[in-house]
Amino acid sequence: MALIFRGFAAKNRGTFSNPLYFICSSLHNLTHKKRPFSPKPRIDFSCIHEVDDAVSLFREMLRMRPQPSVVQFTILLNVVVKMKQYRVALNIFDEMRQSDAPVDGYTWTVVINCYCLLNRVDFGFAILGSFLKRGYEPNVCTFNPLIKGLFLDDKVVEAEKFFKKLLTLKLCEPNEVTIFTVINGLCKAGHTLTAYDLLGLFEKTSCKPNVFSYTTVIDSLCKDRMVDNALQLLAKMIDKGISPDIITYNSMVQGMVKEAEDIVEIMVQRSVAPNTVTCNALIDGYSLVGQIDKARKLLDSMPGRGLKPSIISYNSLINGFCKKGKEAWRLFLEVPRKGLEYTVVTYNTMLHGLFGAGRCADGLKLFQDMQARHMFPNLVTYNTLLNGLCMNKMIAKAIMEEKGVNPDIITYNILIHGFCKDGKLEIATVLFKSLPSKGLQPNITTYSIIIGSLCQEGLVKEAKCLLVEMERSGCALDSAKTFLDENEKTRILTQCNCCIYVA
DNA sequence: ATAGGGTTAG
Numbered sequence A: 001m002a003l004i005f006r007g008f009a010a011k012n013r014g015t016f017s018n019p020l021y022f023i024c025s026s027l028h029n030l031t032h033k034k035r036p037f038s039p040k041p042r043i044d045f046s047c048i049h050e051v052d053d054a055v056s057l058f059r060e061m062l063r064m065r066p067q068p069s070v071v072q073f074t075i076l077l078n079v080v081v082k083m084k085q086y087r088v089a090l091n092i093f094d095e096m097r098q099s100d101a102p103v104d105g106y107t108w109t110v111v112i113n114c115y116c117l118l119n120r121v122d123f124g125f126a127i128l129g130s131f132l133k134r135g136y137e138p139n140v141c142t143f144n145p146l147i148k149g150l151f152l153d154d155k156v157v158e159a160e161k162f163f164k165k166l167l168t169l170k171l172c173e174p175n176e177v178t179i180f181t182v183i184n185g186l187c188k189a190g191h192t193l194t195a196y197d198l199l200g201l202f203e204k205t206s207c208k209p210n211v212f213s214y215t216t217v218i219d220s221l222c223k224d225r226m227v228d229n230a231l232q233l234l235a236k237m238i239d240k241g242i243s244p245d246i247i248t249y250n251s252m253v254q255g256m257v258k259e260a261e262d263i264v265e266i267m268v269q270r271s272v273a274p275n276t277v278t279c280n281a282l283i284d285g286y287s288l289v290g291q292i293d294k295a296r297k298l299l300d301s302m303p304g305r306g307l308k309p310s311i312i313s314y315n316s317l318i319n320g321f322c323k324k325g326k327e328a329w330r331l332f333l334e335v336p337r338k339g340l341e342y343t344v345v346t347y348n349t350m351l352h353g354l355f356g357a358g359r360c361a362d363g364l365k366l367f368q369d370m371q372a373r374h375m376f377p378n379l380v381t382y383n384t385l386l387n388g389l390c391m392n393k394m395i396a397k398a399i400m401e402e403k404g405v406n407p408d409i410i411t412y413n414i415l416i417h418g419f420c421k422d423g424k425l426e427i428a429t430v431l432f433k434s435l436p437s438k439g440l441q442p443n444i445t446t447y448s449i450i451i452g453s454l455c456q457e458g459l460v461k462e463a464k465c466l467l468v469e470m471e472r473s474g475c476a477l478d479s480a481k482t483f484l485d486e487n488e489k490t491r492i493l494t495q496c497n498c499c500i501y502v503a
Numbered sequence B: 001a002t003a004g005g006g007t008t009a010g
Helices: A002-012 A021-026 A053-061 A071-081 A086-098 A105-117 A122-131 A140-152 A156-166 A176-188 A192-203 A211-223 A227-239 A245-253 A260-269 A276-288 A292-299 A311-323 A327-338 A344-356 A360-372 A381-386 A393-402 A408-419 A424-436 A444-456 A460-473 A482-502
Strands: none
Touching: A002 A192, A002 A360, A021 A424, A021 A444, A053 A071, A053 A086, A071 A105, A071 A408, A086 A105, A086 A408, A105 A140, A105 A176, A122 A140, A122 A211, A140 A156, A140 A176, A140 A292, A156 A176, A176 A192, A227 A245, A245 A260, A245 A276, A276 A311, A276 A360, A311 A327, A311 A344, A327 A344, A344 A360, A344 A381, A360 A381, A381 A408, A408 A424, A408 A444, A424 A444, A444 A460
16 A cells, blocks of 8 residues: 555656556546545546546546536636637536536636637636625726736726726736736737836836736837847846746847847846757747848757757748848758658748749649648648649639638738739729738738729829828728838838829 | 736748
8 A cells, every 4th residue: 555655656747667556547536645544535637638647637527526626627718718718718618617626716718718819808707707696805907807808809998997996996916917917918919018118117106017027028029120129128127127038039139130149149248048948049030130140050959958849940031041042942852851741831931932933833732732731821831822823813712712721811912912003003902901800900911002003004193192191090090010100101102102203 | 926018920
């Protein structure tokens, strides 16, 4: 008996080399604490590797007598949530309710979180309603997922309102996670500068932003090309005694090409070790600016640094080689030899390169090849095809829809652009006007294509009308890269004015 | 003694 119990303990530590492991596993997941005949069973969750494991363990738990505690059930439920299997988690919860398994406020909070992560914040609030009706006391852990859910559902204004309500009505004490959730939500919604200001505001309160909050703002600043602000913020957080970690640095390395090496220098100085993500970011940066030799060298040096190049490293490098017009095939063939698997991005990158080089036949062959390997083409694949192929573009769109991939605004931009180039402005206009009925909103590119074409045809009045419509639609302000849009607007205006002048 | 959080490729 003692031997077996020691065996169980070993299993809990994950010692699979122990010969008793096999005895343990044949006895399922029931295991006990130090007291041999303790009535409370303990459950080993570490053996769950995929959803099915969790589901069968759950069924086992339902049969156990005495019944496992609410804590055990809640842990199991959350394991499934951490695997991002929210539907499964909700099904498990349903079954728990039907079989009178114990639930408490924690369990309900997991359910609220599930709905929020499924983009159903409305259900999240509905659950909060029954949570309150059952007499549970909500706290900051109940509210944080709901804030996140509102942001995920693009309800930025509502999220801010809800957050302010929590503060003014003192419904809970906001903590670091709350602050982070709001700041991250704003960043991801494209309101980087609002998030930046809010961060500064919270610095002055008792609830200080932590490394998570600084990192998400730095990441957004980098993505919006506000590199100087990002560098400033990095200095500021260090000054305030908040140590940037590997993710903070990786965000920076990813967001800048010229200064990337300096950032790595700072990392090394501060004893933060670059990892695979750091290297991938550098490879991507080098590839994008055409320094493919440097990119290749870095990839080759990774094993020596104890890092394994991933398919992401190769995808970036392949992209760099394609852009330079260099032979990317050799790299492409290297992937399986290194024990890595192609992703849809690998194929899309290659297709982009092949079509860009005018090698349509090779591109089509690769397109067929990827399907033969059961790799599903996605939106980007089809857009690449549309852009690259000389065949009738509308036929390609029809194939795409037949396969159940919905065209997006980029698809339509390509089509509209194609028709404009062919002088078929009428068809282009029909497509353009059909966008709202497809649930799509023209973006700055769409307007730019149509307005430019109208100008060329001398239809200046119509072009002006569209320009006004564009301004009114606010699409120029929607994008996070507002300053780029300003340039684009100026360009379009100049084009219009030139035409008026010529006319 | 169980609930909430950040970075990589086309």
